[in-house]
Amino acid sequence: xxxxxxxxxxxxxxxxxxxxxxxxxxxxxxxxxxxxxxxxxxxxxxxxxxxxxxxxxxxxxxxxxxxxxxxxxxxxxxxxxxxxxxxxxxxxxxxxxxxxxxxxxxxxxxxxxxxxxxxxxxxxxxxxxxxxxxxxxxxxxxxxxxxxxxxxxxxxxxxxxxxxxxxxxxxxxxxxxxxxxxxxxxxxxxxxxxxxxxxxxxxxxxxxxxxxxxxxxxxxxxxxxxxxxxxxxxxxxxxxxxxxxxxxxxxxxxxxxxxxxx
Ligand SMILES: NC(=O)c1ccc[n+]([C@@H]2O[C@H](COP(=O)([O-])OP(=O)(O)OC[C@H]3O[C@@H](n4cnc5c(N)ncnc54)[C@H](OP(=O)(O)O)[C@@H]3O)[C@@H](O)[C@H]2O)c1
Numbered sequence: 620x621x622x623x624x625x626x627x628x629x630x631x632x633x634x635x636x637x638x639x640x641x642x643x644x645x646x647x648x649x650x651x652x653x654x655x656x657x658x659x660x661x662x663x664x665x666x667x668x669x670x671x672x673x674x675x676x677x678x679x680x681x682x683x684x685x686x687x688x689x690x691x692x693x694x695x696x697x698x699x700x701x702x703x704x705x706x707x708x709x710x711x712x713x714x715x716x717x718x719x720x721x722x723x724x725x726x727x728x729x730x731x732x733x734x735x736x737x738x739x740x741x742x743x744x745x746x747x748x749x750x751x752x753x754x755x756x757x758x759x760x761x762x763x764x765x766x767x768x769x770x771x772x773x774x775x776x777x778x779x780x781x782x783x784x785x786x787x788x789x790x791x792x793x794x795x796x797x798x799x800x801x802x803x804x805x806x807x808x809x810x811x812x813x814x815x816x817x818x819x820x821x822x823x824x825x826x827x828x829x830x831x832x833x834x835x836x837x838x839x840x841x842x843x844x845x846x847x848x849x850x851x852x853x854x855x856x857x858x859x860x861x862x863x864x865x866x867x868x869x870x871x872x873x874x875x876x877x878x879x880x881x
Pocket of ligand 1: 643644646648669670673695696722723724726749772773774775817818819820822823824825827
């Protein structure tokens, strides 16, 4: 039988021990949680964000757990030279790059007629252009290795638009389009791509996006948002699949949340 000739068998979870990972937006929230979990699974982890003190704090915590193969990279993903240097530093230190978690990003809400153009530019440069830079420089070593994993943190906002959320959605629709195209381009090169679409997650996201505090409280108490570890577990689920298995997309929602703001 043809299937027997292929000698298919279930090989169990892929080990993350010794794999080298870059996590962008790791100074808080989902990125910090993914970085911690990767380190605990034995991966070598470079944590990238702009706030160095937060990265240092994370590294100190990991050291206390006797996890020493971790590196802080203070960098701004809007800047090509920062991202290029980050990848260079990882290759200098560990000699390879196996996992990219492209997570850095932020939210913005405004009616289109009242858009703050500077904020919009910042949003696009972070959520879309920053992702493009992360992939441009991060994929090079993976292509040479003919092996790698890319996890891209998109959003439920890439699937659903709400009034006032058009610009954030525009960036996340873009992020998901990039993830889909990347999978088409790299699936035969040993590089797996997973896009994660979380609903509401309890992180600094809402404050950074400038949502009124009362609204954050009311929304959180009605939907009971995800913990960042919930999303991190989803990311690790994809990364730990055996080599021949890819999870192209994962949507993860609070059980009570049926729509983006409801
Ligand atoms: N929380 C939610 O409800 C939710 C839902 C769906 C999707 N998401 C997505 O999840 C991702 C992570 O967000 P989060 O919820 O964990 O929010 P968060 O706690 O605010 O984390 C955002 C991270 O992105 C980093 N970042 C922002 N701009 C950056 C830049 N220019 N260069 C480097 N790092 C930058 C921040 O670090 P620095 O400020 O130190 O640079 C921070 O580490 C984002 O892409 C967001 O769109 C969040």
